[in-house]
Amino acid sequence: MGILPAIGAKEVNLELGSLSELLMLLAAMVYAVALILWALDLVRSSRTVRELEASLKAEESKQLVGVGSGAVRTRHENAEVDGQLVDDTMAYDRSAPRRGGARVAIAVMILAVAVHLVAVITRSIAAGRVPWGNMYEFMTTGAFIVAAVFLVALIFKDIRFMGVFVAGLVVVMMCAATMGFATPVQPLQPALQSPWLIIHVSLAVIASALFTLTFAMAVLQLIQSRRQKVLAAGGEDKLPWMRLVPSATSLENAAYRINALAFVLWTITVILGAVWAEAAWGRYWGWDVKEVWSFIIWVLYAGYLHARATRGWTGNRSAWLSIVGYACVIFNFTAVNIIFPGYHSYAGVS
Amino acid sequence: MADSLKDPELPGAGDATEGDAPAGGSAAPSGTKKAAKRAAKAAKAAKNDVAVPALGFWGMIRWAWTQLTTMKTALFLLLLLAVAAVPGSLFPQRSQSPEKVVQYIKDNPFWGNVLDKAQFFDVFTSAWFSAIYLLLFISLVGCVMPRTKQHWQASRRPPARTPARFNRLPESGALELPVDAPSDEEVIKRLEKVLKSRRYRVQAREAHGRVGASVGAERGYSREWGNLLFHYSLVGVLVSVAVGGMFGYSGQRILIEGEGFTNTLVAYDQFSPGNRFNAETLAPFSVQLNKFSIEFNRQERTDGKYGTPVDYTADVTVKDSPDAGARTETIKVNHPLRVDGADVYLVGNGYAPVITVKDSEGKVAFQGPVVAVPQNGTYMSLMVLKVPDTSTGEQLAFQGFLLPTTLYNADGSAYSADPDSNNPTLQLNSFYGDLGLDDGTPQNVYVLDTSKLKELNNRKLDVGGIVLGNTEKSHTYELPDGKGSISFDGLKRYVGIEIHRDPGKAWVGTFAVLAVLGLAISLFVPRRRVWFKLADNASGTERGGRTIEYGLLARGEDPRLAAEAKALRDILKKEFPGLTQVEVTSTITTTQRTLRD
Numbered sequence: 001m002g003i004l005p006a007i008g009a010k011e012v013n014l015e016l017g018s019l020s021e022l023l024m025l026l027a028a029m030v031y032a033v034a035l036i037l038w039a040l041d042l043v044r045s046s047r048t049v050r051e052l053e054a055s056l057k058a059e060e061s062k063q064l065v066g067v068g069s070g071a072v073r074t075r076h077e078n079a080e081v082d083g084q085l086v087d088d089t090m091a092y093d094r095s096a097p098r099r100g101g102a103r104v105a106i107a108v109m110i111l112a113v114a115v116h117l118v119a120v121i122t123r124s125i126a127a128g129r130v131p132w133g134n135m136y137e138f139m140t141t142g143a144f145i146v147a148a149v150f151l152v153a154l155i156f157k158d159i160r161f162m163g164v165f166v167a168g169l170v171v172v173m174m175c176a177a178t179m180g181f182a183t184p185v186q187p188l189q190p191a192l193q194s195p196w197l198i199i200h201v202s203l204a205v206i207a208s209a210l211f212t213l214t215f216a217m218a219v220l221q222l223i224q225s226r227r228q229k230v231l232a233a234g235g236e237d238k239l240p241w242m243r244l245v246p247s248a249t250s251l252e253n254a255a256y257r258i259n260a261l262a263f264v265l266w267t268i269t270v271i272l273g274a275v276w277a278e279a280a281w282g283r284y285w286g287w288d289v290k291e292v293w294s295f296i297i298w299v300l301y302a303g304y305l306h307a308r309a310t311r312g313w314t315g316n317r318s319a320w321l322s323i324v325g326y327a328c329v330i331f332n333f334t335a336v337n338i339i340f341p342g343y344h345s346y347a348g349v350s
Numbered sequence: 351m352a353d354s355l356k357d358p359e360l361p362g363a364g365d366a367t368e369g370d371a372p373a374g375g376s377a378a379p380s381g382t383k384k385a386a387k388r389a390a391k392a393a394k395a396a397k398n399d400v401a402v403p404a405l406g407f408w409g410m411i412r413w414a415w416t417q418l419t420t421m422k423t424a425l426f427l428l429l430l431l432a433v434a435a436v437p438g439s440l441f442p443q444r445s446q447s448p449e450k451v452v453q454y455i456k457d458n459p460f461w462g463n464v465l466d467k468a469q470f471f472d473v474f475t476s477a478w479f480s481a482i483y484l485l486l487f488i489s490l491v492g493c494v495m496p497r498t499k500q501h502w503q504a505s506r507r508p509p510a511r512t513p514a515r516f517n518r519l520p521e522s523g524a525l526e527l528p529v530d531a532p533s534d535e536e537v538i539k540r541l542e543k544v545l546k547s548r549r550y551r552v553q554a555r556e557a558h559g560r561v562g563a564s565v566g567a568e569r570g571y572s573r574e575w576g577n578l579l580f581h582y583s584l585v586g587v588l589v590s591v592a593v594g595g596m597f598g599y600s601g602q603r604i605l606i607e608g609e610g611f612t613n614t615l616v617a618y619d620q621f622s623p624g625n626r627f628n629a630e631t632l633a634p635f636s637v638q639l640n641k642f643s644i645e646f647n648r649q650e651r652t653d654g655k656y657g658t659p660v661d662y663t664a665d666v667t668v669k670d671s672p673d674a675g676a677r678t679e680t681i682k683v684n685h686p687l688r689v690d691g692a693d694v695y696l697v698g699n700g701y702a703p704v705i706t707v708k709d710s711e712g713k714v715a716f717q718g719p720v721v722a723v724p725q726n727g728t729y730m731s732l733m734v735l736k737v738p739d740t741s742t743g744e745q746l747a748f749q750g751f752l753l754p755t756t757l758y759n760a761d762g763s764a765y766s767a768d769p770d771s772n773n774p775t776l777q778l779n780s781f782y783g784d785l786g787l788d789d790g791t792p793q794n795v796y797v798l799d800t801s802k803l804k805e806l807n808n809r810k811l812d813v814g815g816i817v818l819g820n821t822e823k824s825h826t827y828e829l830p831d832g833k834g835s836i837s838f839d840g841l842k843r844y845v846g847i848e849i850h851r852d853p854g855k856a857w858v859g860t861f862a863v864l865a866v867l868g869l870a871i872s873l874f875v876p877r878r879r880v881w882f883k884l885a886d887n888a889s890g891t892e893r894g895g896r897t898i899e900y901g902l903l904a905r906g907e908d909p910r911l912a913a914e915a916k917a918l919r920d921i922l923k924k925e926f927p928g929l930t931q932v933e934v935t936s937t938i939t940t941t942q943r944t945l946r947d
Contacts, residue, residue, distance in 0.1 A: 011649055186655045187647050190662050194684040257909055260873045267869060271862045280684050282600070282695035282848045284855065285591075286446065287474050292439040296432045303428040308907075310421045340439065 016126035017185030021178075023119035024140055028174035030112035031147070034105050035167040041101030042164050042241055102160045106151070109167065113151060116144045126185045132201045133188050135337055139177035143170045146209045161245045165216040196276035203269040208329055210262035211301075215326035217255040218319040224248040225316055252315065255322060256308060263301045270294050289340040293332035300325040418485065419492035427486040434482055438473035441465060445472065487588060494581045501574045508553040509566035512881045516901030521915040522935045524885075524897045528928030531896065534563050534884055537926070541565045541882045541898070544921055550880060557884075564883040569876075573906060576871025583868055586861035594854020596626040606702045606719045606844040610638035612672075613692065613849065631851065633690035638667045640678070642699060642843040646769060657768055658727065664696055664845050681847075691851055698846030700724045701731055703752055703776055704839040709740035710832050719842050722752045723796055728766040729754045733776065734798045738787050740834070745785045746806075748836065749798045750778030750815070764817075776838050778816040780807040780829060806830055877905040878914060897932065898922065912936050 120141055124131040131137045150166045153159055188197075225248035227239050237243075245251070273294065274284040285291060304321040307313035405413070417423060442450035451471045455462030469476035516522035531537065538554050542565055545552045550567035557563045601621035603611055611617055613632050645661035664681040670690055681687045687694040702719035709715045715737050722731035730753055737746040755768035756775040764777055781803035787793060806829060809815040813830045818838035826837035883899045900918060904911045915936065923929045 014649075187649070187660045190659060190683040193661075196684075253909075256907065260907070264866065264870055264873060267866055271866065274862070275859070276684075278855070279686060282686065282693065282697065282850050283852075284858065287438055287443060288446070289439045292435055296435050299428055299432040299435070303425055303432070306421065306425050306428065310425050312422075313425065336439070 012128065012185045012187055013126040014185065016122050020119050020122040020126055021182075021184070023115055023122065024174065024178055027112050027116035027119055028171065028178055030108060030115060031167060031171045031174060034108040034112055035164065035171050037101060037105035037108055038164040038167045041105055041160075042244075044101055102163060105163055105167070106154065106160075109147065109151060109163075113144070113147050116140075116147065120144050123185065127188075129188060130198050130202070132205060133192060133197070134183050134186075135181040135333075136177050136183040138201070138205065138333075139173050139181060142205045142209060143173035143177070145205055146170055146173070146212060149209060149213075161220075162213075162216055165220075169212060169216070191280050194276060194280065196272060196279070200269060200272040200276055203265050203272065207262045207265040207269055208333065210258050210265070211326050211329050214255040214259045214262065214322055217251050217258075218322040218326075220245050221248050221251040221255065221319045222316060224251060225319075248315070252319065255319075256305075259301060259304060259322060263298075263305060266294075266298060266301065270298055289336050290332065293328060293336050297325060297328045297332060300328060415492060418489050421493075424486065424489045424493065427482060427489060431479075431482050431486060434479050435473070437470050438479075441470050441473070443471060443473065445474070483588075487585060490581055491585065494578055497574070498578050501571075501578065504574075505571045509551055509568040510879055512555055512561055512564040512566050512883060513901065514561055516881065516883070516899055517935060519901040519903050520936070521902035521911055522900060522933075523915070523919070523931065524899045524933040525919065525922060525926075526930045526932050527896045527898060527926060528930075530928070531926055534896075537884060537898070538563050538565060538882075540925055541922075544918070544925060545880060545882075548918075548921075550878075562884040562886070564881060567880045567882075569878055569880075570905075571877070572871055573875045573877040574872070576868040576873075576875060579868030580865050580872055581868075583861045583865035587858055587865065590854040590857035590861060592854070594624075594852040594858065596624045597628075597631070598850070598852040598854070599623040599627050599631075600848060600850045602697070602846060602848050604721055604844055604846050605637070605639040606721065607639055607642055607842040609844075610636055611847070612636040618849075631691075633692050633851075634671045635689045635692070636669045636672070637687070637689075637694060637847075639664060639845060640667060641665045642845050644699070644769070644843075657770075659769070662696060662699065691853070693850045695848045695850070696845055697848045700844055701729060701752055701754060701771065701774075702842045702844045703733065703774070704842060705735060705748075705776075706837045706839055707735070707737045707746060707748075707834065708836075709742055709746070709834045710744075711741050712834075713741050715740045715746070715834070719844070721796075721844055725751075727769060729769040730766040732796070733778070734796055736785050736787065736793075736795070736798065738785050744782050744833070745787075746829075746834065747781040747785060747798055747800075747803060748778045748816070749781070749800070750776060752776055752841075754841075756819075771841050774820055774838075774841050775824075776816070776818040778807065778818070778836070779805065779809075780816060780836070782806050782833060806833065873907075876908040876910060876914075878908060878911065879903040879905065880914075880918065898926075898929075 120131050123137065123140070127133065127137075131141050146166060147170045150159070150162065220242075223239065224242055224245055227237070227242050228248055231237060246254070273291075277286070277288075277291075278284040300321065304318055304325060307318040307321055442454050444451050451466075454471075455466060465471065469478070473479055513519070527537070532540075542552050542554055545565065545567040548569070550569040551571075552565060552567045555564045555566060599621065601618035603617060603619050605611055613635050615621060615629055615632065642662070642664045644659050645663075647655050647658050647660050650656060662683055666679050666681060666687065667676050668679050668687065668689055669676050679687055681694060681696050683696055686696075700722055701724075702721050704719045705716065706714060707716040716735065716739075720733055720735050722733035724731045730751055733748070733750060733752050735748040737748075740746060752774065753764055753766035753776075754770060754774050755766055755772040756764050757767045757773075758764050764775065781798075781800055783803040786799065786802060793799075805811060807813055807816050816827045816836065818825055818827055818836070820838065820841075825839070826835055828835045879902065881901045883901075885897050885899055886895055900915070900922075902911055902915050902918075919931065919934075923931075
């Protein structure tokens with residue numbers, strides 16, 4: 001790394017640190033409220049489903065009457081299962097009735113993200129560096145990115161079906177951080193005082209956040225594909241709320257694209273990690289526990305990407321690969337940091 | 351990379367409407383599988399019928415090769431590689447902590463030895479792990495090389511033949527030209543120009559049979575080049591790692607403040623060369639440690655982090671060769687010293703008390719700093735000093751602790767309260783007798799075998815232990831029975847440095863960067879085919895009655911194909927004012943509809 005300056009203040013601002021911790025707790029509570037609202041929205045979804053269906057029918061009859069020349073309107077219809085209420089593009093249906101519960105949930109979530117942002121920034125100022133120097137900071141910042149990415153994505157795509165998952169995940173992350181890994185603001189140990197901390201770890205956070213999204217999609221894909229099989233066999237629809245979720249194939253396609261991006265980011269994370277390891281520990285790769293598991297994750301997602309081009313490995317099998325890969329991401333982040341002795345034991349948990 | 355790997359130019363690529371799956375069509379595996387099946391059938395037939403020549407040695411090799419290079423095998427090997435890496439994190443590894451491996455085998459004699467035989471303590475150099483990745487890389491090369499040839503040929507061929515019907519393509523439609531539209535030739539020329547401006551490779555075709563004049567175009571050849579680059583770069587990384595390991599070396603050395611080190615084999619405390627290492631590659635530099643300083647966290651209420659180190663700095667003087675001028679440098683944890691192809695890293699540190707031992711005749715038997723090994727965060731350090739060269743022949747030995755900031759418990763036992771040297775003391779026991787050094791058996795300098803020695807000083811003995819401080823009164827101690835004296839003259843710090851040379855490093859980095867580049871290209875550059883075709887409008891309206899039909903096909907993952915179709919429509923509408931859209935089929939709407947109905 002040469003002559004680049006070391007980062008991280010040797011003296012930290014404890015008052016600001018305490019304020020940040022309070023704000024984190026507050027944000028966690030607001031997320032919990034959002035989670036309850038998302039759950040309520042899901043419970044009420046049978047009503048929503050009926051309303052949506054009625055409106056779709058009306059829309060369809062309108063469309064049949066006549067369409068302005070040149071304007072090609074897309075009809076929301078699913079190729080695999082009739083009556084799926086989110087189409088493969090996951091675009092908003094302007095004619096759909098308002099999902100009041102979801103709207104309030106989004107509003108509450110925006111509030112939580114705002115509080116969360118202030119908490120992350122104050123933490124960063126208090127520590128005099130980027131807010132990802134230990135597990136507490138990694139998790140709180142990671143949760144912020146997950147929530148923020150979700151809210152930004154909502155502007156473009158109707159992924160409200162993921163609301164309860166995202167809010168649930170963020171609440172879990174915030175609870176784990178504030179209860180499990182609570183760490184007051186502290187100065188950085190010498191090995192971490194490198195500009196690589198900024199880029200290597202931030203890329204790891206983003207890649208992990210994307211893997212989290214695709215994990216949720218893979219789980220939904222498995223549920224949806226099972227439901228579709230039951231429906232195709234003339235069975236009863238036991239999970240009507242899954243009509244708010246896109247078809248298994250479009251979930252798979254979307255997850256594949258996100259995973260492809262996350263895989264590139266993960267590759268860069270691993271390479272930059274090797275560059276940093278070379279500067280800090282004298283070797284670019286030494287099969288440290290963290291390196292072993294990062295390698296395993298890389299290989300698993302490489303397998304996932306290849307699976308798509310392998311007959312018999314698409315669909316549910318590739319979803320399982322994605323889930324196993326994500327389990328390794330979680331293992332790499334939690335168990336490897338806490339249980340295994342290694343260079344990456346930066347948990348800050350004593 | 352993945353979706354297009356093993357998805358070479360499809361057989362009959364010209365006729366794209368024939369089952370050309372938009373995403374990840376896996377024609378190759380099925381093709382190779384068919385070949386494999388054929389070979390297997392031939393093998394069976396050979397067994398049953400003596401008259402038919404057997405598959406033979408080369409036939410078997412060919413069959414095995416085909417099997418190895420299928421996508422399924424590659425995927426299987428990938429997943430196997432992930433599984434095989436797991437034990438490398440569960441069991442201690444010799445390459446990292448050999449002492450833990452010894453301890454593990456001691457604690458679990460049976461399973462430890464079984465695991466050792468199965469190379470579970472050397473997972474990443476084990477026969478089985480190597481077998482998996484070597485097979486994987488052979489499979490990779492066997493897959494990528496033919497594809498390189500195929501893609502080379504494909505990239506020199508004109509774009510695929512215009513299909514007879516467009517409506518089976520994921521994106522298609524028809525646009526009606528106005529009456530005053532230019533001639534067919536002119537329209538084709540302009541269509542060519544439009545596609546060229548969007549970086550397509552374009553070929554105009556004359557009408558033949560039922561197919562009217564058309565334009566075929568393809569773009570995104572670099573997608574496959576990126577995919578190939580990625581896979582070749584992985585091979586490059588593997589080879590560079592191997593070469594670097596063969597010709598490089600690494601070694602360790604402890605340097606006490608004031609001490610120097612010249613890069614020669616004898617100067618190392620520990621040295622591990624690669625198997626092709628040549629001692630002449632040792633650059634003749636020298637490093638002298640002038641001063642080593644540690645900054646500790648002195649802020650209270652930082653969650654047990656009070657007194658933990660926040661900065662290490664080693665001030666050194668470096669000479670590139672014995673005759674070269676000296677220059678001063680600093681080494682820090684994230685800032686190694688790079689000198690003449692070798693890198694010097696800070697890997698450890700501790701205190702080295704300066705000690706003088708005099709024998710019973712008052713002659714100096716030992717004088718100098720002694721490396722003490724820190725045992726915990728307060729730098730309570732274990733110190734062993736062996737003094738074999740006394741004038742009386744009776745050898746002396748000392749063992750005990752250095753406490754940088756000494757405080758005493760109520761029971762009189764001493765402990766170190768801080769890693770800084772605020773009140774350093776040495777708390778020692780002493781021994782005399784035969785150290786067993788004279789028979790030439792090498793001994794660990796940090797371990798004292800007291801079994802053959804007689805105790806001289808000990809806290810439990812009446813004479814008590816030795817306590818040396820840094821005051822005038824306390825810094826010297828006269829040993830009992832007139833055996834001599836020991837004095838604590840000062841405290842220095844030492845560092846553990848590691849010296850590495852890895853000639854493959856730059857290559858590993860280069861190939862890693864190329865791999866990322868190739869990966870990004872192969873995943874994010876879309877490969878698309880577009881066809882435009884002129885047709886007489888069958889419905890024959892009062893207008894020109896000519897239409898431009900278009901069709902788009904993605905090869906591999908392409909979420910923006912519909913957007914590309916729309917962009918092309920918009921450009922055409924600008925290019926030919928008065929153009930009307932009469933038909934549009936898109937995977938997104940999944941419904942085809944004719945707007946004039």
